[in-house]
Amino acid sequence: MPPAKPLPLNFSVVDKKHWPLWEIFIRSRQGLSHRHVGSLHAADAEMAVENARDVYTRRQEGASIWVVPADSITASSPDERDLLFDPANDKVYRHPTFYDLPDEVKHM
Amino acid sequence: MEMDLLQHFDAYVAAEKKIEPKDWMPDAYRKTLVRQISQHAHSEIVGMLPEGNWISRAPSLKRKAILMAKVQDEAGHGLYLYSACETLGVERDDLIADLHSGKAKYSSIFNYPTLTWADMGAIGWLVDGAAIMNQVPLCKCSYGPYARAMVRVCKEESFHQRQGFQIMLTLANGTEEQKAMAQDALNRWWWPSLMMFGPPDDNSPNSAQSMAWNIKRFSNDELRQKFVDLTVPQAELLGLTLPDPDLTWNEETGHYDFGEIDWSEFQRVISGHGPCNKERLETRRNAWDNGAWVREAAQAHAEKRAARRDAAGETAAA
Ligand SMILES: [Fe+2]
Ligand SMILES: [Fe+2]
Numbered sequence: 001m002p003p004a005k006p007l008p009l010n011f012s013v014v015d016k017k018h019w020p021l022w023e024i025f026i027r028s029r030q031g032l033s034h035r036h037v038g039s040l041h042a043a044d045a046e047m048a049v050e051n052a053r054d055v056y057t058r059r060q061e062g063a064s065i066w067v068v069p070a071d072s073i074t075a076s077s078p079d080e081r082d083l084l085f086d087p088a089n090d091k092v093y094r095h096p097t098f099y100d101l102p103d104e105v106k107h108m
Numbered sequence: 109m110e111m112d113l114l115q116h117f118d119a120y121v122a123a124e125k126k127i128e129p130k131d132w133m134p135d136a137y138r139k140t141l142v143r144q145i146s147q148h149a150h151s152e153i154v155g156m157l158p159e160g161n162w163i164s165r166a167p168s169l170k171r172k173a174i175l176m177a178k179v180q181d182e183a184g185h186g187l188y189l190y191s192a193c194e195t196l197g198v199e200r201d202d203l204i205a206d207l208h209s210g211k212a213k214y215s216s217i218f219n220y221p222t223l224t225w226a227d228m229g230a231i232g233w234l235v236d237g238a239a240i241m242n243q244v245p246l247c248k249c250s251y252g253p254y255a256r257a258m259v260r261v262c263k264e265e266s267f268h269q270r271q272g273f274q275i276m277l278t279l280a281n282g283t284e285e286q287k288a289m290a291q292d293a294l295n296r297w298w299w300p301s302l303m304m305f306g307p308p309d310d311n312s313p314n315s316a317q318s319m320a321w322n323i324k325r326f327s328n329d330e331l332r333q334k335f336v337d338l339t340v341p342q343a344e345l346l347g348l349t350l351p352d353p354d355l356t357w358n359e360e361t362g363h364y365d366f367g368e369i370d371w372s373e374f375q376r377v378i379s380g381h382g383p384c385n386k387e388r389l390e391t392r393r394n395a396w397d398n399g400a401w402v403r404e405a406a407q408a409h410a411e412k413r414a415a416r417r418d419a420a421g422e423t424a425a426a
Contacts, residue, residue, distance in 0.1 A: 018201045019407065021194065038191045038257070041200060043403075044410035055187050058180065059264075078130045 022048040023073060024056055025066035034066050042067075121322050126252045129195040137321055140314070141251055142196050144323065146203045149189035150214035153207075154388050156182045158222040159231060167225060174271050175228060181268065185261045192253040208393045216374060217300050219382030226279055226286075226293035232272015234294075234301040234339070240265045241335045242305065245325035254323075273342065280346040287347075294343070295351045302366075303374045305332040311371075336364050 019041040025034035037056045042048035048067035056062065076084055092098050101108065113132055120127075127133055156179050163179065166172035190200050206212035217235055222228070243265065246258040279290035306312060306328040318324035326334075336355075343350050354367035376382065 018199070019403070037260075038188055038253075039194065040187060040191060043406040044413060046413075047406060047410070054180075055184055058177075058184060075130065078128070078132070 019043045019047075021070040022052075022067045023070050024048070024052045025068070026052075026056055026062040027064035027066075028061055029063050034064065039070060045069075118320070121250045122320075124322065125250075126255070127250055128252045136317070138196055140318060140321070140323065141254065142193060142198055144318075145189055145193040145196075145254055146198075146206070147213050147215075149186045149193060149203070150207045150212055151218065152182050152186035152189060154214045154218045154392060155235075156186075157388055157391055158218055158220070158384075159228060161222050162225060162228050165225070166228075171228075171275070178232070178268050178271060181264045185264070188257040188260055189254075192251075192257040195253045204396065208389065208396060210380065210389060213378065215304060216377040216382060217304050219377050219385045219388060220296070220300055221384050223296070224289050224293060226275070226289040227297070229272050229275030229279060229290060230293035230297040232268050232270075233276050233342070234272075234297050235304070236265055236268040236272060237339065238301050238304040238335055240269060241331050241338075245331075246323075248322070248325065250322035273346075276346055276348070280348055290346070291348050294348050298351050299369065299373075300377075302332055302336070302369055303371075305329070305335065307371065307374070308369075333363055336366055340364050 021039050022042055022045075023039050024037050026037050027034045040048065040051050040055055042051050045067055049065050052065045052067060053062075057065070088094075114134055117127075117132065117134060117137075127137075159175060159179050159182075163172060163175050166175050190203060193203060194200055203212070207214065222231070240262065243258055243262050247255055247262055249255045249258065276290050276294075279286040281287075309315065309327045309329045312328055315324060315327060319327075340350065340355065352367045354365065356365050358365045377385070380386075
């Protein structure tokens with residue numbers, strides 16, 4: 001992260017006390033899950049919903065909006081990717097293609 | 109260790125795989141992206157100003173509604189991009205402070221004035237057209253959040269260019285005076301639009317690294333040539349003349365040859381001495397300063413609402 005720079009003189013102090021970051025999830029239409037579309041800043045959750053409407057659904061891209069404070073999200077670490085996901089790697093028998101069946105068996 | 113990481117990173121990116129925010133990345137990659145994405149965001153935001161100039165003077169309600177929608181889209185583009193940039197560990201307020209202090213750059217095209225309504229046509233057609241040419245390859249950029257933001261942006265851009273071309277078409281088919289107005293706008297916006305692709309390849313020091321990292325896909329000159337080849341027939345369709353006496357079809361290369369770009373003008377404008385640099389920055393700084401009370405009030409309101417909710421929660425729990 002670059003070091004903090006002094007702000008030009010005409011900036012008021014309150015500007016450094018910025019609105020928190022919200023992650024935005026949109027359900028594009030009924031029947032589909034909410035999907036992450038990006039983030040925005042807002043003073044509170046209500047304002048985040050209103051802003052998300054203007055920023056991410058100007059062309060009716062949404063039927064429902066979720067806003068989540070960015071710092072409330074716990075993510076797995078990329079460094080642990082192998083540790084987390086590799087154990088599933090050698091369990092090919094979890095996939096239907098693992099099972100060779102006679103051709104006569106259709107639709108299974 | 110660092111060397112291993114770097115080799116792994118280079119191979120990974122070269123294999124057309126995507127980098128996501130928490131992944132390890134070389135410092136220079138992060139820095140390049142922060143610079144490019146924030147400049148791009150600033151360009152969208154400052155880019156609202158030349159067109160904002162004509163919203164209140166659009167010739168009809170329909171044109172006014174279209175122009176407002178377009179300018180609002182540009183604000184949206186700026187916000188998608190700031191959001192993408194923040195995933196790299198920078199604060200939005202710092203990015204904006206860099207714009208306002210003059211430390212950060214934005215596209216030099218927005219330092220030209222919009223003198224007539226025809227400029228709204230020329231900007232949509234040429235400036236958004238050039239932007240699309242630059243942005244489409246970025247949809248496949250190696251950094252996931254930037255690529256995804258670009259996909260959204262590109263979906264919205266095509267209306268921008270079409271509405272601009274339609275303004276030009278209407279003027280070009282109008283009275284003699286209207287046609288002259290369209291020609292004048294084209295004369296003024298053509299060369300600055302060609303400059304939007306950046307310095308020529310032999311003078312573009314960071315390009316090779318950006319190409320290797322799959323941030324950049326085509327060189328500045330390649331994109332510029334593509335833009336010229338696409339635009340010449342469109343100008344013919346409008347019945348307007350591109351302001352370049354050297355513009356000729358080259359049978360051998362299958363491309364249009366075009367005249368020398370005045371790179372000294374580009375340097376002048378990018379270093380702060382274009383016709384509107386001062387005005388653009390002043391407008392942005394004033395908007396920020398004059399909006400301070402709104403940000404404060406919203407913050408105070410949010411705190412009050414939270415306190416009230418806490419109090420209600422405590423009573424309910426008691
Ligand atoms: Fe845009
Ligand atoms: Fe645009």
